Amino acid sequence: MHLLLKKKKKPSREPYREISSGSKPLKRIYLSIILWFMGRAIQAAARVDKTVKAEFDALPDGFTFSLGVFPDGPCMVLGKNIRGRVKSLGRRGLEQPVDVRITIKNIEAAILLFTFQESTAISTIRDRLVVDGDLSQACAVIRILDIVEVYLMPKIIARMAVKRYPTWPMTRKMIGRIRIYFRAVLGY
Amino acid sequence: MDTKETNIIQHRQPGIVENLPYNYEFHSPVKICSGKKAMEHIPFELAAMNVTRPLVLASDSLIGRRAIKLLTNAFKESEMSFYVCDDVPDNADAETVRRLTTLYLEKNHDAIIVAGDGAAVDIAKVIRLMVAEKTDDPEQFEGEIKLTRAPAPLITLQTFDGSGLEASGWATVCNQTFFSAQLAPQICVIDPRMIIPMDIKTTWARAMVSLSQAVEVYMAADRNPVAINYAFTAIQSIRKNLAPVFSKWVSNKKRLALINAYTAAACAFSNNQPGPCFLLGKATAKIGHLNLGTAMGIILPYAMTQYMRKTNCDLADLLRPLSSGDDYAGTTSSLRGKKAIRCLYDLQWTWHQASRRKIPLTLKDVAVGRYLFPDIIETALKNGLPVFDKSDCETVLEHAWEAKPLNVTS
Numbered sequence: 001m002h003l004l005l006k007k008k009k010k011p012s013r014e015p016y017r018e019i020s021s022g023s024k025p026l027k028r029i030y031l032s033i034i035l036w037f038m039g040r041a042i043q044a045a046a047r048v049d050k051t052v053k054a055e056f057d058a059l060p061d062g063f064t065f066s067l068g069v070f071p072d073g074p075c076m077v078l079g080k081n082i083r084g085r086v087k088s089l090g091r092r093g094l095e096q097p098v099d100v101r102i103t104i105k106n107i108e109a110a111i112l113l114f115t116f117q118e119s120t121a122i123s124t125i126r127d128r129l130v131v132d133g134d135l136s137q138a139c140a141v142i143r144i145l146d147i148v149e150v151y152l153m154p155k156i157i158a159r160m161a162v163k164r165y166p167t168w169p170m171t172r173k174m175i176g177r178i179r180i181y182f183r184a185v186l187g188y
Numbered sequence: 189m190d191t192k193e194t195n196i197i198q199h200r201q202p203g204i205v206e207n208l209p210y211n212y213e214f215h216s217p218v219k220i221c222s223g224k225k226a227m228e229h230i231p232f233e234l235a236a237m238n239v240t241r242p243l244v245l246a247s248d249s250l251i252g253r254r255a256i257k258l259l260t261n262a263f264k265e266s267e268m269s270f271y272v273c274d275d276v277p278d279n280a281d282a283e284t285v286r287r288l289t290t291l292y293l294e295k296n297h298d299a300i301i302v303a304g305d306g307a308a309v310d311i312a313k314v315i316r317l318m319v320a321e322k323t324d325d326p327e328q329f330e331g332e333i334k335l336t337r338a339p340a341p342l343i344t345l346q347t348f349d350g351s352g353l354e355a356s357g358w359a360t361v362c363n364q365t366f367f368s369a370q371l372a373p374q375i376c377v378i379d380p381r382m383i384i385p386m387d388i389k390t391t392w393a394r395a396m397v398s399l400s401q402a403v404e405v406y407m408a409a410d411r412n413p414v415a416i417n418y419a420f421t422a423i424q425s426i427r428k429n430l431a432p433v434f435s436k437w438v439s440n441k442k443r444l445a446l447i448n449a450y451t452a453a454a455c456a457f458s459n460n461q462p463g464p465c466f467l468l469g470k471a472t473a474k475i476g477h478l479n480l481g482t483a484m485g486i487i488l489p490y491a492m493t494q495y496m497r498k499t500n501c502d503l504a505d506l507l508r509p510l511s512s513g514d515d516y517a518g519t520t521s522s523l524r525g526k527k528a529i530r531c532l533y534d535l536q537w538t539w540h541q542a543s544r545r546k547i548p549l550t551l552k553d554v555a556v557g558r559y560l561f562p563d564i565i566e567t568a569l570k571n572g573l574p575v576f577d578k579s580d581c582e583t584v585l586e587h588a589w590e591a592k593p594l595n596v597t598s
Contacts (some may be wrong), residue, residue: 015273015274015275016271016272016273016291016295017271018269018270018272019256019260019263019269019270019271019272020261020269021264021265021266021267021268021269021270022260022263022264022265023264023265024264027265029263069265070231070232070235070266071231071266071267071268072237072267073265084424094506100356105228105229105232106225106228106229106231106232106262106265106266107228107264107265108225108228108262109225109228112225116495123357126223126224127221127229130232
C-alpha cells in the first residue's frame with residue numbers, strides 16, 4: 001500500500017536540453033478545413049457575385065495567389081486560368097511559383113484571423129501577415145476575401161471579420177449566400 | 189531648406205528644427221515586436237535571419253520558467269527546435285561566461301534568445317562579443333569596442349523588471365562594462381504574458397532608470413531629433429502610466445506601455461554618452477548600496493537643475509513630454525526649461541503620493557549618509573563624469589539629501 005502512496009520523484013531536468021517544435025493538431029485541422037472551404041467559396045463567388053468577378057477581371061490571366069501559414073501550415077491556393085475562370089488549386093498549386101503569396105506569420109495569428117477575433121485589416125496592421133508579390137494585387141485579394149466572408153458568415157460574425165460591413169440589399173446577400181454555399185459544397 | 193518649409197516643420201515639431209545638428213548619427217538595430225501573442229512571431233523572425241539552432245538562455249527564476257513555457261508553445265508548428273540552457277546565474281563570473289560561450293560554439297548555435305532579466309541579457313551580449321571576436325577572454329575588452337565581425341542575432345524577451353539597458357549596446361559582466369552599438373539586440377519582444385507585476389518600489393526604481401536615460405538624451409550636447417523622438421515617447425509614457433501601475437488592479441496595458449517606454453529609452457540612450465544624472469546616480473547606488481533606479485530617481489531633478497545652471501542650456505523641449513499640451517502652449521518659451529524642472533519635481537511628488545509615501549524622495553530616506561558623499565563624488569569622477577566638477581556634485585548631493593529644490597538661476 002505504502003508503495004502506491006510513495007510520491008513519484010520528478011526526473012531532474014538537464015540544464016542544457018533540446019525542445020523540439022511540437023504541433024497543434026486541432027488548430028491545424030480547423031485551419032485546413034476553413035481554408036479549403038474558403039478557397040472553394042472564392043471560386044464560387046467569382047461566378048456568382050459581380051464585384052468579385054470585377055476584381056478578378058482586373059487581375060491578369062494566369063494569375064495565382066496563395067494564403068497560408070508559415071512555415072508549412074495549412075494553405076489555400078487560387079488561380080485564374082487563361083480563359084479567365086477562377087479555380088481553387090489546393091496545395092498542388094504551390095508546385096508552381098505563385099504571383100502573390102500572403103503568409104500568416106504563425107498558426108496563432110491564423111487562428112485569431114479565422115476565428116474572426118481580428119479582422120484582416122487589423123491583422124495586417126498588427127504585422128501578422130507578410131505579402132510577397134505585387135501589393136495592389138494583394139489588396140484586391142484582401143477585398144475579395146472580405147466580400148466572401150460577408151457571404152459566408154452571419155452579420156454578427158462578419159462584422160468582426162471585415163473592415164466595414166457593406167450595406168447590400170437583402171436579396172443580394174441571401175440569394176448570393178445560398179448560391180455560393182451550394183456551389184462551394186458541390187465544388188463548381 | 190527654404191523659410192516656408194522651415195516654418196511648417198517648426199509648427200509641427202517646435203524646438204526640433206532650431207536644435208537640428210548639422211551632422212549627426214543615429215544607430216538602433218532594435219526591432220520591437222510588441223503586443224498580443226508577440227512571442228509567436230519569434231520563429232518567423234529567426235527564419236528571416238536564417239537562424240536554425242537558437243539557444244535560449246534563461247535564469248532559473250519565475251520569469252525564466254514562464255518564458256520557456258511560452259516559447260515552447262510559440263515554437264509549435266514552426267518546424268524549428270530550440271535549445272535551452274536554464275542555469276544562467278544572476279551574477280556571472282568570467283568562468284560562467286566562458287562555459288556558456290564554449291557551449292554555444294560546440295553545439296553550433298547561431299542565435300541567442302534571452303528569457304530573463306538584465307543579467308542574462310548582459311551575459312548573452314558578452315557571449316556574442318566573444319564569439320564574434322573569436323576569443324575566450326572577456327577581460328581583454330573594456331569600454332567602447334569596435335567589433336570586427338557582426339555578432340550573432342540576439343532576441344530579448346522584455347520583462348517588467350530589468351536593468352534598463354537590455355535594448356542598448358551596454359553590457360556589464362564581472363564589474364566590467366562593455367559598449368558597442370552592434371551589441372544591441374536585433375529584436376525586443378514585448379509580450380503581455382511576460383509581465384509579472386512587481387512591488388511599488390521596484391516598479392518606480394525601474395521606471396526611474398529609463399526616465400533618467402530619456403532625460404539625458406534631451407540634455408546631451410550631441411542630441412539629435414531621432415533620439416529625441418524615442419526619448420519623448422519614453423518620458424510621456426512613463427508620465428502617463430507609472431502612477432496607475434502602483435495599483436495591483438490596473439490592466440496590463442499600462443504595464444505594456446511602460447515596457448515599451450523602457451525599450452525606447454534604452455534605444456535612445458545607446459546613442460548618447462552617459463551624462464551627469466546617470467553617472468552620479470550609478471556612483472550613489474554603488475557606494476550607498478542602493479538600487480540603481482532609486483538613486484537615479486532621487487538625484488535626477490537636482491542633477492538636471494545643476495546641469496542647466498552650469499551650462500545655461502535650454503531644456504524647453506523637455507516640457508512637452510513632461511506636461512500636457514495645454515501647459516506647454518500656455519508657457520512662454522523662455523520659461524519652459526524652468527517649468528520642465530518644476531514638472532519633474534511635481535511628478536516625483538505625485539508618484540510619492542500615489543505610492544502612499546512608499547517611494548523615497550531624499551537620500552536621507554534611503555539612509556545614504558553625508559559621510560559617503562566624498563566617495564560617491566570620487567567614484568563618479570573616476571567613471572568620467574562629464575560637465576560636473578566636484579563642487580557641482582556636492583551641490584546636487586546636498587540638495588538631494590534633504591529634498592531642497594535648486595534654483596535654476598544661481
